[in-house]
Amino acid sequence: MRGLREPAVLDTLVSVRRTAMDLLARREHGRVELTRKLRQRGAELELIETALDRLAEEGLLSEARYLESFISYRARSGYGPLRIREDLSQRGLARADIERALSQCGFDWRAQLHEVWQRKFGQMPADARQRAQQGRYLTYRGYSMEMVSRLLSGRGLDD
Known part of the structure; x- marks a missing residue:
């Protein structure tokens, strides 16, 4: 069982590399994030740097x-x-x-904004309070004030 197993000791290059590869097998990681996770598991920085350099050279670690x-x-x-x-x-x-x-990335942020707004609200704000509420939500999600204002004013995103 996972909870009962002793954590692996990361005191060799092989053990650091194996742990890094296990983490990368689950999902992509950035170098900084991978370094942090390996440090939390007790690996020495020198071993981490060597292992991550080799993984990057092999194309297994890619920012x-x-x-x-x-x-x-x-x-x-x-x-x-x-x-x-x-x-x-x-x-x-x-x-x-x-x-x-x-x-x-080729992502259409305007279409995404409209889809997020449609899913969350579905209708234009009826008053200033609703407009502010919708605007706060959409800017919190990471859309620019300009894009949000265009959407909520009904001008559309392509004007």
Whole structure:
């Protein structure tokens, strides 16, 4: 049973690499996130760096794949580019890499905004209070004030 097993001791390059590969097998990870998880499991930083360098050389650890996977997952979950950008920054990824990945993702943020709004609210706000409520929700989700204002004013997103 998982809860009764002693945690593996990460005191060799092989054990650090194996644990890193186990984590990568579950989902893509960024280097900073993987380093943090391995440190929490007791691995020494020098062993982590060596193992992650080798995994990157072998193509098993890829920041680009992690960015693509994270953006795709969060966008499909209804989050906008501003929120995704902030989440990735907090995970220690380089701003330039984040911007490049967001610009290359090919996601239609306007259509996504409309879909999120439709699913949550479905009708235009009847008064200023409802408009503010909808606006707060959509900006919290990571859509720009400009996009939200265009949507809620009824002007449409393509005008």
